Amino acid sequence: MLIKKPADIKPSEITPESVYRNRRQFMAEAGTTALGAAVAAAVPGMALAQDGDALKARAPANLTRSAPAAWWESKFANIKPAPDSGPYFTGESLTPYEDVTRYNNFYEFGMDKGDPSSNSGQFQVDPWSVEIAGECDRPGTYNLEDILNPHALEERIYRLRCVEAWSMVIPWIGFPLGDLLKRFEPNSRARFVEFQTAVVPETMPGVRSRFAMIDWPYQEGLRIDEAMNELTFMAVGVYGNYLPPQNGAPMRLIVPWKYGFKSIKSIVRINFTEEQPRNTWNDLQANEYGFYANVNPEVHHPRWRQDTERRLPQTLFSRSRIDTTMFNGYGEQVAHLYEGMDLARYY
């Protein structure tokens, strides 16, 4: 059987220096533009805020959230809205903000879907730092502000398919993961990327539960080519606003062609590895949850079918079970990553 090995990516491919330099220059210019926008916004009649309006239109009218720290406000001042077509957009109706923020699996905050929103009020997302480790030239512990600094925020409207056979459509705010990873200059041994969620027992009741089967911290991983894919997104906001803790504040991963549990929340550590990292659900139940976890209607979870999904929100009589599509509908962007792989075996 043909099994595709992780693509051998040369360091020069991951970090083309000229691109990197160009990018810095570009970011400097972008910074100037952002400054211009800020000035314009401050002057009545000059507001260029059309983009912002498009974002705001999606959020519920009464939505008010305060920034975790002052610098977040300027970070969110100029967000590029999702385009009207292409893979970063879907015309399917959005799952309302209340449902996106009150129906979550975030076991650190409790077992039930409503627990994360009820129990995460005390969770502190500022100050926040992220440890970068492993096979890269720029390891270290970085403040979140420095992590986000060079990245302009954009909006992407993605489908999210949970392994539990429900799904949502969510407008995220963030930036491509690949752009972030390249800054740390991964070397040739970096074949995988491993991520870890924060563990703060004081503010995470689920972590304190004696009956939890999860071995904290929650951990996930991607192959480096998956991580560098244009679709893979690091989100810091949702619905034009700051991420609430239950959705993975301050920074979480979005991998739209994989089951939701791959999209790890509240990230504190990114580690470049040579070996395939372990991932929490695979540790817990290896025959049910694989490392790849690509959305696949033909490979069923042992306890339930995966060929259909319940698009949320549902009403009792809507019966809106829809067909699940291969790679959650993102096959054009990602199918090539798995060419020649037996996806029933590497589920």
Added chain:
Amino acid sequence: MQKSIKPVVFCFCLVPFCYLFYLAGTNNLGPDPGQTLAKESGEWALRFLIATLAITPVQRFTGWRITNRYRRMIGLYSLFYASCHFLVYLLFLLGFRWSALYEEILERPYVTVGFSAFIILVVLGITSPKSMVRKLGKNWKRLHRLVYVSVVLVMVHMTWILRSDFGEALLYGTIVFALLAYRLVRYLAKR
């Protein structure tokens, strides 16, 4: 006086149903109401099944005799909530696709187990009227010992659906274990 409180107990047992019905009617079950209803109705079926099994030991330890009068009613309430659970699953989760039900029962062990527990409760429900008790005579008691099998199947069904925290299953499991152990001890003592 004892007769007069029977309707009260009857109504009391209906409270969870009415509450869930109210939440469903006012669209307050969250974004996935079918799933919420399935979970709640299933849990209430288990609670009533546990209550049914608890009546004999409670009576034994406290000397209350009145409870025995309600055992059948509470047992039937367990069947009632189990039926709700099954209907919710069929109607709202499977969308009445009978072929899907057939596949699920055959392919998903936790559905197979839960469905078996439900069938047992249905049989016990059908044979619960006094006329049936008379008709079946000695066999009635034997048949109704299947309730122990049913509660074990329900526990397996519940544990099988767990994803990452066994706190709830442990709580129910401990109670069920104690209730079954009580029977076993008495049975062994009698021999």
